[in-house]
Amino acid sequence: MDVDLEGPVSPPRDNGTIVFSAPWERRVFGIVLALCRDGQCAWEDFRQQLIAQIAADRDRPYWESWAAALEAVLSAGSAVSPVEIEERTGVLAARPHGHDHRDDEHGHGHGH
Amino acid sequence: MTAADPRAIRVEAVESLLAEKGLVDPAVVDTIIEHYETNVGPLNGAKVVARAWTDPAFRNRLLDNGTKAIAELGFGGPEGAMMVAIENTPDVHNVVVCTLCSCYPWPVLGLPPTWYKSSEYRSRMVAEPRKLLGEMGLEVPATKKVRVWDSSVEARYLVIPERPAGTEAMSADDLAGLVTRDSMIGVAVATVPGSD
Numbered sequence A: 001m002d003v004d005l006e007g008p009v010s011p012p013r014d015n016g017t018i019v020f021s022a023p024w025e026r027r028v029f030g031i032v033l034a035l036c037r038d039g040q041c042a043w044e045d046f047r048q049q050l051i052a053q054i055a056a057d058r059d060r061p062y063w064e065s066w067a068a069a070l071e072a073v074l075s076a077g078s079a080v081s082p083v084e085i086e087e088r089t090g091v092l093a094a095r096p097h098g099h100d101h102r103d104d105e106h107g108h109g110h111g112h
Numbered sequence B: 001m002t003a004a005d006p007r008a009i010r011v012e013a014v015e016s017l018l019a020e021k022g023l024v025d026p027a028v029v030d031t032i033i034e035h036y037e038t039n040v041g042p043l044n045g046a047k048v049v050a051r052a053w054t055d056p057a058f059r060n061r062l063l064d065n066g067t068k069a070i071a072e073l074g075f076g077g078p079e080g081a082m083m084v085a086i087e088n089t090p091d092v093h094n095v096v097v098c099t100l101c102s103c104y105p106w107p108v109l110g111l112p113p114t115w116y117k118s119s120e121y122r123s124r125m126v127a128e129p130r131k132l133l134g135e136m137g138l139e140v141p142a143t144k145k146v147r148v149w150d151s152s153v154e155a156r157y158l159v160i161p162e163r164p165a166g167t168e169a170m171s172a173d174d175l176a177g178l179v180t181r182d183s184m185i186g187v188a189v190a191t192v193p194g195s196d
Helices: A023-037 A043-056 A062-076 A082-093 B006-020 B026-038 B042-054 B056-064 B066-072 B119-127 B129-135 B172-176 B181-185
Strands: B083-087 B092-097 B145-150 B156-160
Touching (some): A023 A043, A023 A062, A023 B006, A043 A062, A062 A082, A062 B006, B042 B056, B042 B083, B042 B172, B056 B066, B056 B083, B092 B119, B092 B129, B092 B156, B119 B129, B119 B145, B129 B145, B156 B181
Parallel strands (some): B083 B156, B092 B145
């Protein structure tokens, strides 16, 4: 399998070893690639959104622009609306502290 | 540890909605992440370079049509990646940047390093490449021209570094070990055997 990530996709990789600074970055990277691979989203659409998001706020950390681009693509394609995301985020944020976080279940170690 | 990070919660919210709508399978997300973490990496590009060093006919095909030649080794993707190989010579040192965003030849170099997408790298590599290369540890002799290539969706560049002297007897497999990611971006040269 090879989703060709030509564009502004640029997660950090340190001499061959990928480095995400937080699990959510790793996750949001994988979500976009999964959507593109399955044809739910055109890579070029995402790429253009990412370029726009980076241009809109050059000081914003790269992965936040990436996440914003994902939301914009989903909203534009009517797949997931901003309202839905807001609501779900609110529900998840209200979970009791110590809730087993999804990212931890999928964790594959913490790099090095 | 990131449970309190609002960005993490938001990404989780997006994924859970996508999963419910049947648009994303979390297991597929796992597989893809693992793929990029373990299978795709600069070693692919290193194999391309080593082959070019040892097989003149391949080198010609690579310079002629990078995407096609790289596909011979099984690297590439369905989206028509326009890969262009550029060769360092005794007269010219090539270096790649993407001023627009951070275009990068993923299938052969894996995931780009953090600095590649920094605004400092993107702007300074165009404005003062020789100086920036020096700061990154590569002094390009004054007699050598530095050529900066700006990546785009139409062309993603792979630098073929110069083959180090004294490696004539080495196999392509061993040579690939000398080709670092940075040397294929053009911010370093290939490793000289025994130098570290």
